[in-house]
Amino acid sequence: MSNGSEGATPGFLVWRLSMKWRVAVDRAVAPLGLTHAQYSLVASLHGMQRSGLRPSQRRLADHTGLEPLYVSKLARALEGAGLLERTRDPRDPRAVQLALTDEGRDVTRRAITVVHGLLEQLLQPLGGLGGPRAREFTRDLATLLDTPLDPFTEHDENKQEQT
Template identity: 80%
Template sequence: MSTNPEGATPGFLVWRLSMKWRVAVDRAVAPLGLTHAQYSLVASLYGMHRTGLRPSQRQLADHTGLEPLYVSKLARALEAAGLVERARDPADPRAVQLTLTDQGREVTRRAIGIVHGLLEQLLTPLGGLDGPRTKAFSRELATLLDVPLDPLDPPTKNETEQP
């Protein structure tokens, strides 16, 4: 399958690529005590902190695309590991804000470096991370991410036809 996608649907290829990526990241960050999902959370948190944000669990869920309940579960595990601190938001006592600990920042920096190397490997056939094909591919992926999907309300044939 990996060398001959003929006949495969785009949905199947997206699924296969996402599974390949998840497994590779899981294996790469396991020595740091992280899973792919935990990495996604701490790396996103790291990036948000660098821009001056101290997000709530809900904001982090919206940013990552993970379910809020799953983010809460991951945050608790990361807190138990000493990588994240959870605290009530003084402005909204229902919200829980997340912050990386010093150890969490160090582990996250190391994990980001490892995952960046994996990304370079993955994108080599497209010209590398900064290549024009990669940039075009990224724009196409972003376009697809912006499409709302509601499995209970699929578009009708008329809505999918081009004028």
């Protein structure tokens, strides 16, 4: 464990790791004209399209964990760069569907390759991406992400105890 991590709480370590990852991905995809947030959007959209889906902005927001308003802002910028198309959903005129353009698919494939290499580097101390420790780490992360958090629960319980 590095000197700066000794005695650190799991929350602090998760935050530090997420910041380290965000900065590394930002730097890695910048030559492709993307930010980390844009990469998250186009890579997720790429995967969904490969599954035959043409998601709405809302569905993509739910998938990525990004706020719907932020997804809308990112989608507009990516549309302006010629990487994706935004069209009205014929079944729901309020919804906007997203799809990668040909150029968007090309840039996304290259970005995925770059980020995959970065992920291999990050997970090397755990035996690499395909190693058993990395698979266990991935399961642990998924478990933590699936755990609902309500920041008001403790506060609400304390408030009820006081009344």
